[in-house]
Amino acid sequence: MEETTDGQLVHVQGLGELVRGTSASFYRNLDEVVPLEPADATVVTDDSPRYRTARLWLESTIRKTPQPIGEQALSVATRGLADALSYQQSAVRKALDPANLRPRLLLADAVGLGKTLEIGMILSELVRRGRGERILVVTPRHVLEQMQHELWCRFALPFVRLDSAGIQRVRQKLPATRNPFTYFKRAIISIDTLKSDRYVASLSKQRWDAVVIDESHNLSNSTTMNNRLARILARNAEALILASATPHNGRADSFAELLRLLDPSAVPPDGQLDKEEVRRLVVRRHRHSPEVAQVVGADWAPRQEPENLLVPATTEENAVARELADTWLWPGPGGSPYSGQNASLFPWTLAKAFLSSPAALRESIDGRLGRLGDDDQAARERRALQELAELNDNCRTSAKYQRLVEHLKKIGVGKNKPIRAVVFAERVETLRWLQRSLPKDLKVPAEAVELMHGGLADDKQQAVVEAFKQEQAPVRVLVTGDVASEGVNLHAQCHHLIHYDIPWSLIRIEQRNGRIDRYGQKNPPLITALLLDPDGEKFAGDVRILARLLEKENEAHTALGDVASLMGHYDVKSEEDDIRAVLAGRKELDDVVRPVTDVAAGNDLTALFAQLFDTPSTQQPAPSPPEPTKTGPTLYPDDVSYLEDALRQAFIDPTAAPSKDGVGWRRNVDFGTAELVPPPDLVQRFDVLPQRYLAERKVTEKLVLATTPARGKDRLAAALRDASKLSWPDAHYLAPLHPVLDWAADRALAALGRNEVFAVRGSVDAPTVLLVGTLTNKRGQVVAVAWLTAQFPDQENPTFALIAPHGSARDAFIELGWDEARTNPGPVDVTGLKALVAPAVHQAERHVRTLFDAAAEDVKSRVKQWSARLDHWEDEAEALIQRSELKLRRATVDQERAMVAAMAPDRQLVRPLLVVVPESEGEK
Incomplete structure (x- = not known):
């Protein structure tokens, strides 16, 4: 059963001859839905060999019975193709913590720890608990296939991928007026596609059991379309999982916006952050956290010592550097020739292009020349640009490029050799130039050097990433921009990464390095940076600053596993602005990039995160291994x-x-x-x-x-x-969640007609009825499950039954002698057995009422506490409610209140599953 904006929707599976194998859905406010009364069940015999029909029906019933939503034991997450890493399992348990009522979590683990696997494990457990029927996963475009691949190959969760090709398929299948999100129950789509106006109306009407938003740091600005999308999804989803290795940008108000998406009452109306709320809603570990370091072992080879290669500039490049320094960066009394409004910015754009490649500098010059006007200042700038272009055109060779070729050959890249490398550069023109030039100089086919940048279509980006993972693919060098610095796994065949350009951002450096320096990397990653070193003193100083930036990243990686806290911005652009100021001589690097030991100082958001998560001295001790859980089939070995x-x-x-x-x-x-x-x-x-x-x-x-x-x-x-x-x-x-098993369960459940149960023989002294009781909330979710047997010692008096509870279905089967396959000597005489069903159900109902009281009170208590939280938030908001944005927050809190109220236990159901009669002599 599903709660929708149009009312309760009941999903059913056909069992009769005409509808067997068919599923259907009915709205209770449109269709008359008459539930069957379990006490009226008919008893039929099972004459199949070894009671196969009954065993399959029982096993399938157990599989189709959701686990209680508050169950802490992991049942399916640990049975996929993910290594048993305790730190990932602890994140899953935190997401499922019943104290939070709804699974809402920010996965802020550092780059490389496997957030995608944690997402897959969480979704698997939600599906097993009946909380994952409708799931939406939102990712950047270039990782759509990677996310789909991981969820299917490791957890057997099939998702439709709505990239450009997938959307085209949908348009061919569905009428233009049809909401595509009602057709696909589980979909993966890019945030760029989803945030467009054409999908907003459809999303506003669609309720989701779970929503995952990857790279969620892009949601924190409340004025953006990304944030608008996130708010729509958050209020229409029960479970919300956000993922980001850079969870905040240093601003408390932006980070508070992420917390409000998870829980609107987690941030007080005045906007102040609460440490305990942050700790409750955020998971953050890094490579050197104790609970990570002790388990990753050889599956995450430590970095080799990075190589920062200073490359002396050629004579022609030195001439360009001097012209940039004297005319553009540090001009004399006449000032900069730049005629635009950002006189301090454009010269550094030229400098950055020069440090990238002659091709990139030429592109920047040509682009600026095309935008110049006709006044005197523009004419002066045109002359200066033309002089710079002439000097740049004299650079027939590039010292840095020659060193790149030497380095690639040194590490073993070449024809018919397996070694691969990923080369990052800032400028697209540099990437294109590298792709054109490298095949000839490395003596490899053109297809051995692949190009990826943000201007490519999403399916092309995914194809490039896919090829780079393949051992048999011809690609040996991937030249890419920073589109590949987030989310993409490039370590399957590669442990060499080269910064052809040095980003002016610690965050970007760390993101790039994380593409090969991550869990699953078997070979020690080697990270190399190429730094063009002109002979001019000013430019040489700039190169030394960039080299120190690389050293700072490596130091923070080793000590903290996180670099953003060193500059305190948690934002690439802000870091670039600071480094530009350092290069211009307006700031000192040591004032911009703090020592590791000083990170936790102060009382800002950076310090809060350091105190809660980052600083080694405050790390929580590694948890002990989780207790074994009862998993797997109940009546079958596997x-x-x-x-x-x-x-x-x-x-x-x-x-x-x-x-x-x-x-x-x-x-x-x-x-x-x-x-x-x-x-x-x-x-x-x-x-x-x-x-x-x-x-x-x-x-x-x-x-x-x-x-x-x-x-x-x-x-x-x-x-x-x-x-x-x-x-x-x-x-x-x-x-365990594979569609073929679900299909098998549906087939097995069709073996019985409406409201029928099997009669079989077992190790019992008197006829015994096996029953299952469930306590559900108003959302139809299972709050508690009870397995019981009702034994009738006096069959002449079927009104009296001995009710016995059991810890699990398997415990009950052991008691009945059904823990192993049994021979079936022939049909059971069902005469008089139907008379046992009603008293068994009624007496079991009275018994489970007592059993469920504690579970119901526990949930009611948590609902009451949550409601009190919301009341407290509203009381604090009264004085501030005139603020328009606070009114919007209050509306979200009201939605939260309605959702919380629906979590309260609502009804219980007891169903008979099996009637077991004593076995005859010699028929065991």
């Missing part, structure tokens, strides 16, 4: 055994070809794989996945499954070496 039994039940001979009523089922236990030909009703569940993946891996023709984690990781790694150059594996891991 998921593949359950799937195999479901296929044997559904098809006469599952190993036969589809033409002979089979699915071509094959299982290789030793090899850890299984395969089948997916029927049409299973094929449609894969339709949201990339069409190239489905076609090239022939998923819809033969679904190959990896049935062990080891085999799953092996095939995932093998995909990066595959000749097809496709990183999607040929054998997909059978994770």
Whole structure:
């Protein structure tokens, strides 16, 4: 059942002959929905071999019964293809903390710790708890496929990717008036696409179980379209996960805006930040946090000592440098020839272009010449630019470029060699020049040098990233701009990174380095910077400043795992402005970039974060390993055994070809794989996945499954070496939420008609009814689950039953002798067994009422506390409510109040699942 803006929507699965395998949805305010009464259930016998039909039906029922929303034990997150890292699991547990009522969290782990995996683990657990039916993931354009790939390949969560190609597919399928977000339950889309006006109306009407927004530092400005989008999504989502390695920009009001998205009452009306609220809503660790350092081991090789290579300028380059210094940067009495309004800015644009490449400087000069007017000052500037252009044109060779070629050859980049490198530069013209020049000088094919920049279409950007991950792809050098500095994983085949240009920002340097210096990097990363060193004293000083900037980044990486706190801006542009001032001589570097030991000083937002998360002395000790949790199938040893039994039940001979009523089922236990030909009703569940993946891996023709984690990781790694150059594996891991298991469960549940239960034999002394009780809230979410048995010692008096609670479904099955497969000697005589169902249900209802009282009171108490928080916020807001933005916040708080009220326990249901009668002598 789903709460929508149009009322309660009831989702049902067809069981009868005409609707079997069909799902449908009904609005309760439009359709008459009559629930069945569990006490009226009919008892039928199971005559299948080894009670296979009943076992499958029970296992499927358990799988379809959501875990309680407050359950702290991780049930499925630890069973995907993610390494068991305790610091990631602790983030998942924090997101699920029942004290917060709703999963709302800012994942602010530093670059490289695996925030995407934490997102996948959180979403998996939400799905298992019935809180993840509708999910929206919002990312930058160039990581759309990477996010889709990780969620599917590691957690078996299929999402549709709404990039430019995906949106085109949607337009072909849906009428223009149809809201695409009602059609796709789980979608990944870029923030640039989603924030446009065409989607705002659709989003405003759509409620989500969970929303994930990656790179969420771009949301903090309340006047931007990004923030407008985030506010719409936040108020329409129950769970909200924000992710950013740079969670604030140094301004308390901007960071408060992120906290308000998570919880509007977390920031008092006066805007002051509360340390405990920050700690409650934010997770932040870095490479050297104790709980990280002790578990990453060899799966995150430490950096090699960085190489900062000073490259003496050529004679022609020195001439350009002198002209820039004397005419533009530090002009004499006549002043700068620049005729624009930002006389202090443009000369440094020229300097930065010069330090990048002759091609970049020429582009800057030409661009400025094209914008000049006709007055005298413009004529003076034109002459100066033309003189600079003439000197620049004399630079037939570039010393820095020659050193780049030497360095690439030295590390082993060349024809028929496996070594790869990523080269970052600031200017697009430099990137194009490098792409044109490197193949010839490295003696490699043109396709060995790939280009990526922000001007490329999203599908092209994704294709470039995909190719760089592939061992068999021809690309050996990726030349890229800072579009690739956020979110992209480039470490699969690469551990060499070269800064061809030095960013004037510590944040940008750290972001770039994090593309190869991250968890999963097996080879020690080598980070190299090329610094052009003109012979002029002023320019030489600039180069030394940039070199020190690189050293500061490495020092902060080692000591803190974070660099933004050193300059205190948490914003690339602000850092660049400060470094520009240092280069211009208006500031000292030591005044702009603080020592690591001084980071926690003061009382600003930077200090608050350092005190809460960053400073090593305040780090919390690493948590002890989590207690083992009861996971996996209840009646089967593993998921593949359950799937195999479901296929044997559904098809006469599952190993036969589809033409002979089979699915071509094959299982290789030793090899850890299984395969089948997916029927049409299973094929449609894969339709949201990339069409190239489905076609090239022939998923819809033969679904190959990896049935062990080891085999799953092996095939995932093998995909990066595959000749097809496709990183999607040929054998997909059978994770617990895999669509094929869900499909098998739906088929198994169709074995019984409406309101029927099976009668079987078991290790009981008297007829016993197995029941499950659930306590749900107004949103239809399960708050508590109880497993019970009702034994009737006197079958002549079916009004009396001995009710026994059990800790889990498996405990109940052990008590019934159903923890292992049993032989079935024949049909059970069901005469008189129906009479046991109603008293079993009614007495169990009275019993679970007592069991559920504590759970209900606990939830009610938390709802009451949360309501009190909202009341307190409103009391404080009364004096300030005349402020327009505060009125908007109050409206958001009112929405929060309604959502919190819906979390209160609302109703309980007890269902009979099985009637077990004593086994006859010799029939065990």
